[in-house]
Amino acid sequence: HSTLDVEAIRAQFPILNPSNQNQPLIYLDSAASTQQPARVIEAVADYHRGHHANIHRGAYQLSRTATRMYEEARERVARFLNAADPVECLFTRGATESINLVAATWGRTTLQPGDEILLSTLEHHSNIVPWQMVAETTGARIRVIPIDDAGDLDLEACQRLLSPRTRLVAVNQVSNALGTINPVAEIIAAAHAVGALVLIDGAQWVAHGPTDVQALDADFYVFSGHKLYGPTGIGVLYGKRRLLESMPPYQGGGDMIERVTFERTTYAGLPNKFEAGTPHISGAVGLASAIDWVESIGLAVIGAHEQVLLHQATERLARIPGLEIKGRARHKSGVISWVMSDPPIATLDIGTALDLRGLCIRTGHHCCQPLMDRLGVTSTARASFGVYNRLDEIETLAEALSEIRESASRQRRTATVGDSVS
Numbered sequence: 171h172s173t174l175d176v177e178a179i180r181a182q183f184p185i186l187n188p189s190n191q192n193q194p195l196i197y198l199d200s201a202a203s204t205q206q207p208a209r210v211i212e213a214v215a216d217y218h219r220g221h222h223a224n225i226h227r228g229a230y231q232l233s234r235t236a237t238r239m240y241e242e243a244r245e246r247v248a249r250f251l252n253a254a255d256p257v258e259c260l261f262t263r264g265a266t267e268s269i270n271l272v273a274a275t276w277g278r279t280t281l282q283p284g285d286e287i288l289l290s291t292l293e294h295h296s297n298i299v300p301w302q303m304v305a306e307t308t309g310a311r312i313r314v315i316p317i318d319d320a321g322d323l324d325l326e327a328c329q330r331l332l333s334p335r336t337r338l339v340a341v342n343q344v345s346n347a348l349g350t351i352n353p354v355a356e357i358i359a360a361a362h363a364v365g366a367l368v369l370i371d372g373a374q375w376v377a378h379g380p381t382d383v384q385a386l387d388a389d390f391y392v393f394s395g396h397k398l399y400g401p402t403g404i405g406v407l408y409g410k411r412r413l414l415e416s417m418p419p420y421q422g423g424g425d426m427i428e429r430v431t432f433e434r435t436t437y438a439g440l441p442n443k444f445e446a447g448t449p450h451i452s453g454a455v456g457l458a459s460a461i462d463w464v465e466s467i468g469l470a471v472i473g474a475h476e477q478v479l480l481h482q483a484t485e486r487l488a489r490i491p492g493l494e495i496k497g498r499a500r501h502k503s504g505v506i507s508w509v510m511s512d513p514p515i516a517t518l519d520i521g522t523a524l525d526l527r528g529l530c531i532r533t534g535h536h537c538c539q540p541l542m543d544r545l546g547v548t549s550t551a552r553a554s555f556g557v558y559n560r561l562d563e564i565e566t567l568a569e570a571l572s573e574i575r576e577s578a579s580r581q582r583r584t585a586t587v588g589d590s591v592s
């Protein structure tokens with residue numbers, strides 16, 4: 171089947187069907203964090219109820235079961251990304267930690283003064299700051315792929331910026347603030363042509379379409395569980411095996427060693443070398459369950475559904491006078507960002523007024539201050555869609571925004587009349 175039964179999907183989300191519901195929840199913030207279906211919540215609870223023990227080296231059955239569940243989760247992630255080998259998939263706390271891991275290990279040992287790291291204007295702070303930190307300690311330099319006014323990457327500029335000095339290109343597959351879908355396969359090919367490695371920040375992609383790290387030929391690929399209908403505190407770093415093998419460990423501790431003496435320590439092989447300490451076992455189990463769940467629906471089906479929502483939202487919001495949509499890229503995922511400039515309404519006020527009507531959206535810089543600077547704003551209001559959103563929720567959003575604008579215009583007129591009388 172190729173179409174989505176949204177009501178059947180919604181029925182699986184406890185948060186959308188609370189028993190004591192005063193006002194229906196209209197959740198339009200899936201780019202920040204998706205909600206979790208009962209199946210994922212249950213998978214985590216089931217692990218805690220019946221299978222929890224510390225993993226690896228346990229002499230007893232329960233520990234072996236927990237170890238198997240954790241390692242099966244890794245295999246599930248590998249199939250999800252089409253990684254060649256599960257050991258190429260490391261569990262981390264999330265996209266942020268995955269990027270920091272690469273910056274702190276590969277970056278610190280590889281980068282030299284004069285080397286260049288190529289980022290883009292669309293990056294989240296988590297794909298900027300770790301590179302700035304490593305640039306500071308290594309003398310490497312950060313360069314930035316610009317965007318056009320629509321929010322598309324300037325690929326010609328990207329081509330010009332690439333040179334034999336470029337050691338790494340780190341870009342997102344989808345912009346969290348504007349929804350721009352970037353042509354990452356093309357960028358990877360161009361980067362490889364000058365001998366640079368590529369890290370793709372897939373945080374905003376993996377829940378919206380299929381991912382194949384081998385077809386992309388990505389060197390590193392990162393994402394977070396909580397934007398994929400899974401738990402918080404768990405994420406993935408995919409890296410090509412030979413790269414991960416050549417990198418020093420990230421953190422030292424238990425589970426990542428082969429042999430420790432006070433004179434010298436040798437490290438474990440992949441993936442343990444990068445997973446010091448007790449990991450987020452239940453998080454990995456929950457993530458695997460979330461992957462099973464999205465794949466049972468089909469990522470192409472989910473993506474197509476979100477495109478319908480995006481199309482409708484773009485049409486409806488564009489018709490509201492004084493509302494300016496930020497980001498009109500050629501290919502977008504289900505994210506729409508806007509400001510209200512006539513009359514001017516602060517984005518936080520928009521968010522607060524929508525919250526009173528049960529609508530959850532996000533306002534602010536979306537951890538993309540350089541992008542906000544480029545757009546000439548400090549903040550936008552953003553609605554982002556997931557598999558559970560319905561067209562009538564878009565309608566409610568549009569109607570609420572019209573009302574908010576009307577009431578701001580009225581207040582303005584009253585204030586102006588008051589001024590002229592006094």
Ligand code: PMP
Nearest residue numbers: 264265266294296342346373394
């Ligand atoms: N990159 C992008 C594009 C994101 O949207 C986010 C989360 N907003 C991150 C990275 C960081 O993800 P996390 O906070 O889960 O580490």
